Each structure stands twice: as structure tokens, then as C-alpha cells.
Amino acid sequence: MSTWLAIALILIGCSFFLAGTVGLLRFPDTHSRLHALTKADNLGLGFICAGLAVHDGSLTGTIHLLFVWALAMMAATVSAFLIARWADEEPEH
Template sequence: MSWLAAPLLLAGAFFFLAGTVGLLRFPDAHSRLHALTKADNLGLGCLCAGLALLAGSWRTAALLLVVWLLALLAATVSAHLIARSALPGGEDGR
């Protein structure tokens, strides 16, 4: 299983690095959020999948899936709120 988990863990680390580079390099808030949320969600998914393979139990894999789904939900809501407040008119976009 470690041969299957290692590429997933490395891919997760790569996507986290790519999201961080996007956060630092892109010019405005909306493109930064796009780079960060997409790459970090995929990176966390790869890390959770790799850790689930290493754990070897269905219970741990299910808990990692719940962690990933909750992180997806939190990232979606927080990115929406940040993008909305970054609009030129303020929080309501007017």
C-alpha cells in the first residue's frame, strides 16, 4: 500500500505548493482565491486518500473522507465570503 500512497502524498504536497505560489503571485483577490481553493481542495483530497491507504482500516478512511468533505464545505463558504467582500461595492456588491 505504501507504493500507492506515496504518489498521492507527493501529489497532495505539490498541489498545496502550487496553491501557495498562486496565492503569492496572482494580482487580484479573485484569481488568488481561485488558485488557492482549487489547488488546496485537490491537495487535501490527495493527502486524505494517501493517508487512508496507509491507515488500512475502513473507519479511518471514512473519518478522513468526512474531514475532506467538511474542509470542502468550509473552503467554499469562506472563499465566497472573501470574494464577495472583495467586490468594488463592498460586501453586498452594490
């Protein structure tokens, strides 16, 4: 049963990654692209980490996955802020 739950969580996470990629390709400006990408990717990675934690079943593995997810969320926040700041400073062509 836990294998099916892990597969479902990982597939949900992959669908969020796919939705973020579609948002990156379809939205017109930098800020909306960043919004779609960072939100969807962070949520997708969370579901994938949850699926891997369910599949692993150990407390140590779950803590490592939570640490990876937290680091990825912090990195996405900082990089999205810096890209948005750069986009505000760049003149429009």
C-alpha cells in the first residue's frame, strides 16, 4: 500500500513540475514566469520528497529529504528575488 502512495505522491509532484514548465513557456513577462516556476517547483519537489519519504520509511531518510526540500525552497526564494530584481533594473527593449 505504501508503494502505491509513494508512486501517487511522486506523480503529483511531477505534474506540478510539468505545470511550472508550461507556465514558464506560456506567461508573457519575467515576474509571472518566476511566480509560476517557483511556486510549482517548490510544491512539486515537496510532493516528490514526501513520496520518497513514504517509500524509504526511515526517520533518517525523511529528515534528509526534508532538509533537501528546505534548502531547495530557500535557494528558489533567493534566486527568484535576484532574477526579479535584475528584471526590474533592465531597460525594456
